[in-house]
Amino acid sequence: MPGTEGKRVAWGITGSGHFLPECLSLAERLPAVDLFLSRAAAEVLQVYGYPVRELQARFRVFRDSAASAPPVGLFYEGRYDLVVVAPATSNSVAKMVYGISDTLVTNIYAQAGKCRIPSLVFACDASPELVTEAPGGPVPVYPRPIDLRNTEALAGLAFTEVVVDPDGLARALSTRLRQPSVSSAQPSPCDP
Ligand SMILES: Cc1cc2nc3c(=O)[nH]c(=O)nc-3n(C[C@H](O)[C@H](O)[C@H](O)COP(=O)(O)O)c2cc1C
Numbered sequence: 099m100p101g102t103e104g105k106r107v108a109w110g111i112t113g114s115g116h117f118l119p120e121c122l123s124l125a126e127r128l129p130a131v132d133l134f135l136s137r138a139a140a141e142v143l144q145v146y147g148y149p150v151r152e153l154q155a156r157f158r159v160f161r162d163s164a165a166s167a168p169p170v171g172l173f174y175e176g177r178y179d180l181v182v183v184a185p186a187t188s189n190s191v192a193k194m195v196y197g198i199s200d201t202l203v204t205n206i207y208a209q210a211g212k213c214r215i216p217s218l219v220f221a222c223d224a225s226p227e228l229v230t231e232a233p234g235g236p237v238p239v240y241p242r243p244i245d246l247r248n249t250e251a252l253a254g255l256a257f258t259e260v261v262v263d264p265d266g267l268a269r270a271l272s273t274r275l276r277q278p279s280v281s282s283a284q285p286s287p288c289d290p
Pocket of ligand 1: 111112113114115116136137138139142145186187188189190191201222230233
């Protein structure tokens, strides 16, 4: 993506197949992206034909293999300008809304907020009916009212922008990565 050089992105992937190829394709177009996978993401990526070892050839990949999420230390070193969570499962969205950070992806979202770094979340469950591409082909999905309420609540949280489709994600990435990051625009509690 032209004009986005110099901005580093921590890109969280959760265990969702919803527009997964489109999300990976957008991540590949950015110049400086590290991937952070939930445990479910590592499994679902494999199901959709993206084994983690292949992603490791193209990205620095952090897997969810420790309880304390050690890679979040990178946020306190000022390494990232933006967090992207795409795609985001209803499970991870619910945790982010309620301040739970017990996976690598929900941890990077929480630590970004504590460092005043903006997050961009592609929430899968944003309308009462949608069609998703399952490994065997397209299937209808009917997100529950609680899933839709959580997506709406997430959009109201500080340092958080929610998008609901790949085009919206692409537009928001272009806008965000051309702007000075919040963390560099004002003093951050995580600045050394
Ligand atoms: C092939 C596959 C596709 C899935 N796609 C979705 C999805 O689109 N949305 C969703 O909310 N959960 C989906 N799930 C279920 C999640 O992976 C599961 O809820 C998991 O616990 C989420 O964990 P995480 O939020 O930590 O990644 C899928 C599971 C499988 C096996």
